[in-house]
Amino acid sequence: MNLDVSDDDTLLAALPHPWWVANDDQLLLRRQSSPERLEDAIAPEHWAEFQRRWQEGIETRRPWGLQLQWLGRWHWLAMQPLQNELWLGILTDISALKAAEAQLHEADAVWKLALEATGDGVWDWYIQSGVELYSPGFLRIYGYAADDIPPSPEAMDALTHPDDRAQMALDRADHFEGRSAIYRNEHRVRCKDGSWKWILTRGMVIARDAQGQPLRMVGTHTDITERKSSETLAWRAANFDALTDLPNRRLLAERLDHDLKKGQREQLRVALLALDLDHFKAVNDSLGHDAGDALLRQAAARIKACVREVDMVARLGGDEFVVLLSELGEGPAVVERVAGALVHSLGQPFELGLQSAQVSCSIGVALYPDDAPDAATLFKRADQALYSAKAEGRDGYRYFTRSLQEAARSRARLGDELRLALARHEFRLRFQPIVMRERGLPPEAEVLLRWQHPMLGLLGPDSFLPLAESTGLIHEIGAWVLKQSAAQLTQWRRELAPDLRLALNLSGTQLRQWGLSVTDWATRLGQFSLPGQALVLDLREAQLRDPQLQDLFKLPALRAAGFSLALDDFGSGDSALACLSHPGLGQIKLARPLIQALRPDSRSDRWITALTELAHAEGLHVIAKGVEQASQARLLWELGVDGLLGQHLAPAMDAEAFSRWLQER
Numbered sequence: 012m013n014l015d016v017s018d019d020d021t022l023l024a025a026l027p028h029p030w031w032v033a034n035d036d037q038l039l040l041r042r043q044s045s046p047e048r049l050e051d052a053i054a055p056e057h058w059a060e061f062q063r064r065w066q067e068g069i070e071t072r073r074p075w076g077l078q079l080q081w082l083g084r085w086h087w088l089a090m091q092p093l094q095n096e097l098w099l100g101i102l103t104d105i106s107a108l109k110a111a112e113a114q115l116h117e118a119d120a121v122w123k124l125a126l127e128a129t130g131d132g133v134w135d136w137y138i139q140s141g142v143e144l145y146s147p148g149f150l151r152i153y154g155y156a157a158d159d160i161p162p163s164p165e166a167m168d169a170l171t172h173p174d175d176r177a178q179m180a181l182d183r184a185d186h187f188e189g190r191s192a193i194y195r196n197e198h199r200v201r202c203k204d205g206s207w208k209w210i211l212t213r214g215m216v217i218a219r220d221a222q223g224q225p226l227r228m229v230g231t232h233t234d235i236t237e238r239k240s241s242e243t244l245a246w247r248a249a250n251f252d253a254l255t256d257l258p259n260r261r262l263l264a265e266r267l268d269h270d271l272k273k274g275q276r277e278q279l280r281v282a283l284l285a286l287d288l289d290h291f292k293a294v295n296d297s298l299g300h301d302a303g304d305a306l307l308r309q310a311a312a313r314i315k316a317c318v319r320e321v322d323m324v325a326r327l328g329g330d331e332f333v334v335l336l337s338e339l340g341e342g343p344a345v346v347e348r349v350a351g352a353l354v355h356s357l358g359q360p361f362e363l364g365l366q367s368a369q370v371s372c373s374i375g376v377a378l379y380p381d382d383a384p385d386a387a388t389l390f391k392r393a394d395q396a397l398y399s400a401k402a403e404g405r406d407g408y409r410y411f412t413r414s415l416q417e418a419a420r421s422r423a424r425l426g427d428e429l430r431l432a433l434a435r436h437e438f439r440l441r442f443q444p445i446v447m448r449e450r451g452l453p454p455e456a457e458v459l460l461r462w463q464h465p466m467l468g469l470l471g472p473d474s475f476l477p478l479a480e481s482t483g484l485i486h487e488i489g490a491w492v493l494k495q496s497a498a499q500l501t502q503w504r505r506e507l508a509p510d511l512r513l514a515l516n517l518s519g520t521q522l523r524q525w526g527l528s529v530t531d532w533a534t535r536l537g538q539f540s541l542p543g544q545a546l547v548l549d550l551r552e553a554q555l556r557d558p559q560l561q562d563l564f565k566l567p568a569l570r571a572a573g574f575s576l577a578l579d580d581f582g583s584g585d586s587a588l589a590c591l592s593h594p595g596l597g598q599i600k601l602a603r604p605l606i607q608a609l610r611p612d613s614r615s616d617r618w619i620t621a622l623t624e625l626a627h628a629e630g631l632h633v634i635a636k637g638v639e640q641a642s643q644a645r646l647l648w649e650l651g652v653d654g655l656l657g658q659h660l661a662p663a664m665d666a667e668a669f670s671r672w673l674q675e676r
Contacts, residue, residue, distance in 0.1 A: 603637030
């Protein structure tokens with residue numbers, strides 16, 4: 012309904028703001044403090060818009076309004092249609108409001124500029140209208156121009172890595188709904204060149220409507236690609252083996268914990284395979300550490316090739332690996348297939364540059380929940396099965412059984428008792444004479460160690476020395492054997508046999524601990540008032556090949572100081588004839604299996620004849636061990652050996668009995 016105020020001065024005078032009345036032709040008919048023409052009052056830059064809106068008003072005869080500058084100040088012009096094709100214009104001064112708005116825009120620009128100066132990119136999201144604006148610094152991070160990305164959140168979300176979108180949406184919703192004070196998320200964004208950058212985005216809703224719905228949100232993007240790369244490198248260093256790039260013990264433990272929980276929930280089996288490479292140390296020692304490392308890398312690749320994608324292969328250190336088989340059903344088919352494939356694959360030759368090497372593997376298998384209820388016990392059971400696989404000849408796999416558990420407990424108990432044996436004076440020395448062919452040779456005996464166990468009786472060295480080696484007790488036990496032997500030998504040389512010699516077995520760990528100085532060895536023996544020639548050191552062929560001991564055994568000073576080395580158990584396993592020319596040797600002791608197989612015109616007969624001739628050519632004495640029969644003794648004397656050792660000639664005896672033997676010889 013159009014008003015009729017053309018003749019009512021009272022109504023116009025009551026209006027609180029300046030006013031004017033004009034006809035459709037913009038002719039001012041009545042006015043209050045207004046110029047004679049509208050175009051003189053309205054700023055030129057607003058005149059065109061005013062004209063457009065005026066024409067629309069004429070066509071619709073509806074009220075309309077417009078912000079414009081009137082006589083140099085900002086006003087809100089409200090236009091009301093009247094009767095007789097007239098218009099009432101009412102002016103409201105809004106200069107103060109526009110000034111405040113300008114200050115807000117200026118402040119907005121200042122803090123955006125400050126954020127840009129930190130290297131961050133700024134985004135400004137008008138949520139209800141679906142418009143998102145990006146600063147120049149924001150676009151520079153990704154290499155985009157202003158017209159490359161439409162000003163909408165959907166366009167930017169489309170550039171986010173698919174794997175990161177779900178978490179980004181959750182974090183955004185948490186902030187919109189008031190569960191987090193600040194929106195914060197890390198995700199990857201695709202750059203213009205196709206690469207991905209990690210960014211940290213932080214933002215905050217700065218305006219909400221009356222119902223609390225977000226209207227406007229402002230935030231930043233910070234490039235954290237370098238930080239993420241560093242974090243990734245640090246994480247890999249903490250969780251992966253540097254040599255093989257396999258998961259290490261830490262990551263394996265996390266995965267095993269996860270798989271056991273899943274197995275418990277879903278009634279699934281999990282298998283843990285503890286794997287050691289057999290004879291790896293020999294390869295490492297003979298071909299060098301570089302070749303050993305190359306073999307380990309190839310072994311890691313072969314192991315991975317034998318398992319499924321859902322399984323994990325880890326390296327614990329040295330030649331120790333673990334295979335974790337997950338999501339197993341009822342039967343052992345997968346375990347059998349994988350274990351068999353591992354044994355076959357790792358038994359094939361390894362090409363190491365110009366050389367090749369061959370090893371095998373021993374595997375212990377334990378199952379969850381059959382063998383163990385938790386990770387720690389599962390590891391223990393797999394190790395027990397591995398121990399069994401090694402004890403039964405290596406190059407194969409064994410499952411954990413309850414008998415293995417009992418054997419492990421027995422070993423553990425024996426280990427505890429072994430630690431107390433020295434303090435309880437339970438070790439005993441036995442001395443077995445070596446009968447020499449020529450009376451001119453000095454008398455000699457082997458020192459043998461026994462353990463007088465309070466419950467199990469007298470135990471031979473095979474029952475406890477491997478355990479002593481693995482626990483490190485071999486050092487204390489070896490030191491005790493040397494001290495007791497030296498003290499007894501000193502007494503016998505003083506009272507009964509001035510030229511008596513004792514032969515001792517020393518472990519490789521003992522020899523390495525003593526060091527490479529002959530002077531140190533002489534000093535040790537000097538503490539017992541013994542010359543170097545009073546002791547013969549019995550060594551295995553592996554010790555002669557040990558890189559850490561080779562320099563020691565080759566020292567000319569060794570013989571100069573009187574020390575004599577004997578190559579023990581020669582002829583057992585893969586003995587090398589080259590060892591006979593070792594400069595530190597004085598004796599070889601033929602292995603028991605050669606003597607047991609000895610018959611006239613037998614293969615052993617010919618072997619012993621040839622070995623004796625070779626040894627004599629190198630200036631070595633030959634001792635035959637394990638002589639149990641008179642016929643063996645006669646034949647060995649005929650073959651030219653220099654000494655015999657065995658029950659038939661003289662049994663192992665305690666110190667008192669050996670003293671009598673010395674007096675009677």
